[in-house]
Amino acid sequence: MPRRPKRPCSFPGCPRLTDGRFCEEHAKAEARRYEKYQRDPEARKRYGKAWTVIRKAYASEHPFCEVCLAEGRYTPTEAVHHIKPLSQGGTHDISNLKAVCKACHARIHGEMGDRWSRKVKDYDSQK
Known part of the structure; x- marks a missing residue:
């Protein structure tokens, strides 16, 4: 099965190529932002x-x-x-x-x- 070509990180100004939406560094920052501002605080108790x-x-x-x-x-x-x-x-x-x-x-x-x-x-x- 052929792999998809890498694409630029979606973080503004980041030149790194990645398989996902963000490079490793910015994926962690995005996950922290989601947990802090968007995720239901009660969800943390369930997972x-x-x-x-x-x-x-x-x-x-x-x-x-x-x-x-x-x-x-x-x-x-x-x-x-x-x-x-x-x-x-x-x-x-x-x-x-x-x-x-x-x-x-x-x-x-x-x-x-x-x-x-x-x-x-x-x-x-x-x-």
């Missing part, structure tokens, strides 16, 4: 060491995005998505998880309306 172990195990068992794979594309797993969010009563149970790439993860959350709009969706109907 601890246990989640890190579960996520790593699930991602290793599902190396490709399950959404892309269903459409015949082989895209590496970059996130593990909770089908029913923890904030809505979901759990870390394997039946509530889905391996996804960043693009699919963003699309799922955009459709759910919990990140970029105020649209409310019934999480029980999404499986």
